[in-house]
Amino acid sequence: MPHPLPAILAHLDENAAAAEARLIDWLRIPSISAQPAHAGDCLRAAGWVRDELQGMGFAAEVRPTAGHPVVVGHHPGPGRPGGKASPHLLFYGHYDVQPADPLALWTSPPFDPVVVEGPHGPRVVARGAVDDKGQCAMWLEALRAWHLVAGGPPCAITVLIEGEEEVGSPSLDPFLTANREELKADVAVISDTGMWDIDTPAITTSLRGMVYAQVDLKAASRDLHSGIYGGAARNPINLLSQIMGGLHDADGRVQLPGFYDGVRELTNAQRVEWDALRFDEAEFLGEVGLSVPAGERGRGALERMWARPTADLNGIWGGYTGDGSKTVIASEAHAKLSCRLVPGQDPQKVAESIRRFVAERLPADCTAEVQVFSTTPGIEVAADSPWVRAARTALTEEYGKPAVLMGCGGSIPVVESMQRLLGLDSLLVGFGLTDDQVHSPNEKFEFRCLHKGARSHARLLAEIAGRTA
Amino acid sequence: MPHPLPAILAHLDENAAAAEARLIDWLRIPSISAQPAHAGDCLRAAGWVRDELQGMGFAAEVRPTAGHPVVVGHHPGPGRPGGKASPHLLFYGHYDVQPADPLALWTSPPFDPVVVEGPHGPRVVARGAVDDKGQCAMWLEALRAWHLVAGGPPCAITVLIEGEEEVGSPSLDPFLTANREELKADVAVISDTGMWDIDTPAITTSLRGMVYAQVDLKAASRDLHSGIYGGAARNPINLLSQIMGGLHDADGRVQLPGFYDGVRELTNAQRVEWDALRFDEAEFLGEVGLSVPAGERGRGALERMWARPTADLNGIWGGYTGDGSKTVIASEAHAKLSCRLVPGQDPQKVAESIRRFVAERLPADCTAEVQVFSTTPGIEVAADSPWVRAARTALTEEYGKPAVLMGCGGSIPVVESMQRLLGLDSLLVGFGLTDDQVHSPNEKFEFRCLHKGARSHARLLAEIAGRTA
Numbered sequence: 001m002p003h004p005l006p007a008i009l010a011h012l013d014e015n016a017a018a019a020e021a022r023l024i025d026w027l028r029i030p031s032i033s034a035q036p037a038h039a040g041d042c043l044r045a046a047g048w049v050r051d052e053l054q055g056m057g058f059a060a061e062v063r064p065t066a067g068h069p070v071v072v073g074h075h076p077g078p079g080r081p082g083g084k085a086s087p088h089l090l091f092y093g094h095y096d097v098q099p100a101d102p103l104a105l106w107t108s109p110p111f112d113p114v115v116v117e118g119p120h121g122p123r124v125v126a127r128g129a130v131d132d133k134g135q136c137a138m139w140l141e142a143l144r145a146w147h148l149v150a151g152g153p154p155c156a157i158t159v160l161i162e163g164e165e166e167v168g169s170p171s172l173d174p175f176l177t178a179n180r181e182e183l184k185a186d187v188a189v190i191s192d193t194g195m196w197d198i199d200t201p202a203i204t205t206s207l208r209g210m211v212y213a214q215v216d217l218k219a220a221s222r223d224l225h226s227g228i229y230g231g232a233a234r235n236p237i238n239l240l241s242q243i244m245g246g247l248h249d250a251d252g253r254v255q256l257p258g259f260y261d262g263v264r265e266l267t268n269a270q271r272v273e274w275d276a277l278r279f280d281e282a283e284f285l286g287e288v289g290l291s292v293p294a295g296e297r298g299r300g301a302l303e304r305m306w307a308r309p310t311a312d313l314n315g316i317w318g319g320y321t322g323d324g325s326k327t328v329i330a331s332e333a334h335a336k337l338s339c340r341l342v343p344g345q346d347p348q349k350v351a352e353s354i355r356r357f358v359a360e361r362l363p364a365d366c367t368a369e370v371q372v373f374s375t376t377p378g379i380e381v382a383a384d385s386p387w388v389r390a391a392r393t394a395l396t397e398e399y400g401k402p403a404v405l406m407g408c409g410g411s412i413p414v415v416e417s418m419q420r421l422l423g424l425d426s427l428l429v430g431f432g433l434t435d436d437q438v439h440s441p442n443e444k445f446e447f448r449c450l451h452k453g454a455r456s457h458a459r460l461l462a463e464i465a466g467r468t469a
Numbered sequence: 470m471p472h473p474l475p476a477i478l479a480h481l482d483e484n485a486a487a488a489e490a491r492l493i494d495w496l497r498i499p500s501i502s503a504q505p506a507h508a509g510d511c512l513r514a515a516g517w518v519r520d521e522l523q524g525m526g527f528a529a530e531v532r533p534t535a536g537h538p539v540v541v542g543h544h545p546g547p548g549r550p551g552g553k554a555s556p557h558l559l560f561y562g563h564y565d566v567q568p569a570d571p572l573a574l575w576t577s578p579p580f581d582p583v584v585v586e587g588p589h590g591p592r593v594v595a596r597g598a599v600d601d602k603g604q605c606a607m608w609l610e611a612l613r614a615w616h617l618v619a620g621g622p623p624c625a626i627t628v629l630i631e632g633e634e635e636v637g638s639p640s641l642d643p644f645l646t647a648n649r650e651e652l653k654a655d656v657a658v659i660s661d662t663g664m665w666d667i668d669t670p671a672i673t674t675s676l677r678g679m680v681y682a683q684v685d686l687k688a689a690s691r692d693l694h695s696g697i698y699g700g701a702a703r704n705p706i707n708l709l710s711q712i713m714g715g716l717h718d719a720d721g722r723v724q725l726p727g728f729y730d731g732v733r734e735l736t737n738a739q740r741v742e743w744d745a746l747r748f749d750e751a752e753f754l755g756e757v758g759l760s761v762p763a764g765e766r767g768r769g770a771l772e773r774m775w776a777r778p779t780a781d782l783n784g785i786w787g788g789y790t791g792d793g794s795k796t797v798i799a800s801e802a803h804a805k806l807s808c809r810l811v812p813g814q815d816p817q818k819v820a821e822s823i824r825r826f827v828a829e830r831l832p833a834d835c836t837a838e839v840q841v842f843s844t845t846p847g848i849e850v851a852a853d854s855p856w857v858r859a860a861r862t863a864l865t866e867e868y869g870k871p872a873v874l875m876g877c878g879g880s881i882p883v884v885e886s887m888q889r890l891l892g893l894d895s896l897l898v899g900f901g902l903t904d905d906q907v908h909s910p911n912e913k914f915e916f917r918c919l920h921k922g923a924r925s926h927a928r929l930l931a932e933i934a935g936r937t938a
Contacts, residue, residue: 034793099795105691167793194697208696212794221758222574223909226781227677227879228663230809231764231773232754237782237804238716245714247707285701289690291834295700304700312695313706314797315788320805324503324636325681325842326568327807327880328783328908335706336789338796340699365760373794410696411796439797440692 033096065171068163093136094165097128142457154465168374193430262344306407347375502565534640537632562605563634566597603914611926623934637843662899731813775876816844
């Protein structure tokens with residue numbers, strides 16, 4: 001019997017249009033986890049993928065949590081009586097998406113996907129196009145092709161698709177803990193990261209963590225007239241600006257107490273590897289209309305984005321924000337602040353230092369509530385595992401050039417949860433591009449990435465099953 | 470023939486309920502000048518007061534401007550053939566009101582006035598209750614009583630009621646300039662200031678001016694993912710916080726370049742007079758839930774509020790402000806900033822220094838637009854004019870205790886316009902209280918102030934006509 005891979009790849013090529021249509025169908029569901037009004041849509045998005053899994057031979061269910069549900073699917077693989085146990089992969093993804101605002105900046109409605117022609121061929125524009133429905137679609141299509149061509153995947157597969165990734169996955173850890181036995185596997189495979197560029201596949205071996213907090217300052221018991229009270233009453237917006245304006249020094253170093261405790265300098269090997277990527281920061285910034293690198297002075301661009309922690313205000317609001325003028329001293333001011341963390345930093349200590357930083361700068365008659373929405377550490381993945389080696393082979397074969405090992409400035413908290421709660425390493429193979437407008441208006445996904453990503457995942461399954469058979 | 474004043478005062482007492490009802494009628498019209506959607510309501514509020522004036526013997530009209538219209542009314546007074554020309558008063562007020570937001574903090578709808586019992590008796594709660602419809606209502610009722618009891622006011626009267634005071638009166642100067650001859654008078658009478666307390670009448674002899682600006686910062690050409698771009702891309706909210714957080718030094722001194730140029734220290738006489746008022750700042754701040762004086766260190770409370778300039782952020786916004794978390798680096802951030810000015814400061818120079826302050830702190834790839842909505846200087850009114858002496862007498866008779874001369878931390882730009890364009894001094898006799906919640910939710914006006922204010926204005930007319938007869 002010939003190896004089924006060539007036929008599987010051919011099947012993916014021949015059925016590309018159907019795969020695109022399926023993704024578009026899923027993208028129509030506005031599964032915004034942050035907004036309670038969309039809870040029903042989250043449930044629909046979960047049901048959609050459960051049905052897909054059932055259609056490709058999985059035992060799949062939508063499982064409740066305290067928040068949005070989790071989709072779990074199992075496939076036993078081929079079974080090899082008397083042989084070595086087939087490896088067991090756990091594919092993770094998320095069906096929830098970011099809020100779509102600001103709506104006015106979308107060129108088409110965020111949940112009415114459109115296919116437009118770009119420099120790399122057709123692409124789909126919609127919220128969630130790449131993050132993470134498009135990335136899930138690739139391994140779903142690979143599993144479907146294995147099912148249709150070879151009767152099922154070449155190894156045991158568990159699928160776990162959550163619906164709260166964009167709000168910090170509050171229900172995931174309890175779910176993993178409660179279902180630890182059921183979710184046993186050998187490695188987690190996650191597609192939520194990027195390629196180096198559209199021609200260069202990549203495996204991500206380090207991720208930044210995150211602490212996300214909201215600071216709510218309160219001063220007077222009501223809004224005040226700035227003519228009457230100006231010069232006497234504390235202005236919480238001025239105060240918030242002073243506090244947040246002090247987050248960085250003139251060199252861009254974060255001033256939260258103890259913020260850099262445990263942060264490690266790059267190893268020589270990392271520095272050499274990343275230098276070899278010849279990252280063009282001017283071009284990277286130029287694509288979004290910027291030219292002056294931000295962040296810590298004296299650090300390289302990839303180092304700042306992959307290996308240094310940050311403190312960014314993600315939102316700020318208070319007082320009068322309508323047309324024209326209103327001479328008010330507001331009673332409240334608010335900010336959302338997130339710190340990207342690197343391996344070695346303790347997220348709980350960073351959260352505590354945000355609280356202290358704010359508290360130490362408060363006058364006695366003001367109050368500050370600091371709500372911490374999420375705390376995840378930065379993590380590193382071993383680069384020399386059999387899983388990474390299998391992925392390098394599969395990607396290199398698909399793309400005809402070596403896959404690179406890179407860092408990622410973003411956070412995929414589930415990687416840490418998989419390790420801590422299930423004892424699983426993660427293999428991070430993603431197909432996003434830097435211009436995909438993730439979390440922004442006009443998020444898109446290249447169909448070229450969808451197809452070559454599905455082919456790569458089909459190859460990866462063959463490679464892993466073959467290596468460990 | 471007996472002097473008509475006793476009968477006029479008795480008439481005001483007997484018809485108090487009707488006066489209250491008329492004010493409530495006017496308050497129902499949501500004449501918010503800042504919001505284009507309320508342009509029709511501004512026109513209705515203007516028509517309402519024109520009709521009132523016509524009903525008390527005035528030739529009154531709603532006159533168009535480039536913005537909201539102005540109401541002008543004329544009454545020739547008694548006419549004294551062969552006698553000395555009767556003095557001619559110009560009453561100024563404004564029918565427009567501040568926006569009502571935040572709506573959630575109102576205990577009753579802002580444009581559905583309710584009368585509630587307070588420690589000083591009944592009060593009306595509505596946007597505009599005191600600022601400035603309630604304050605206009607007092608002199609309108611005084612004029613009505615003179616009309617009904619004595620056939621008309623005892624001197625020539627011009628009434629000018631504009632509809633753009635809350636947005637910096639952009640059309641007023643052109644209107645005064647274009648109608649300079651028609652608006653000739655001997656003095657302007659303005660009720661838009663406060664009493665010292667509910668038992669102590671006051672005449673205001675200094676006012677702060679204002680520069681109101683909006684700062685719009687732009688960085689990247691689109692919103693960015695903080696995981697991908699954090700550490701590389703400029704965050705305009707961080708930048709805005711840094712810029713605005715630097716507006717004051719640790720002693721509360723404003724850091725705009727040249728900000729204090731021309732600011733005068735208090736005279737000894739002022740210091741003695743204001744010290745004698747024994748202002749209780751702890752109580753003043755305590756009423757609004759505060760206890761730590763803000764503003765410049767080492768300055769007295771009344772000095773900080775009446776004779777020192779300020780810089781207050783009136784609004785700030787940018788990025789994600791909804792529920793939960795969104796890991797975005799926004800492309801824009803915005804703030805509204807107003808500076809209260811004192812006599813001696815040049816508003817144009819202050820506006821220019823705001824522009825410079827922002828521009829000097831911008832990275833090369835960010836832009837800042839600074840829109841200046843209004844520029845009015847601080848002003849002082851001569852305390853020893855015949856008008857001030859007449860007002861002191863009238864107020865002292867009504868209240869049974871001496872009227873005090875005070876400063877006002879707010880801005881009444883028209884006072885400067887009257888002086889510059891019509892050559893008119895202003896007599897500032899107001900009946901607001903510090904707890905009237907001006908510009909805040911649940912703005913209110915005490916009916917006791919409405920009635921005693923109307924009686925005071927009736928006395929003032931008699932006093933001015935008598936003195937100068």
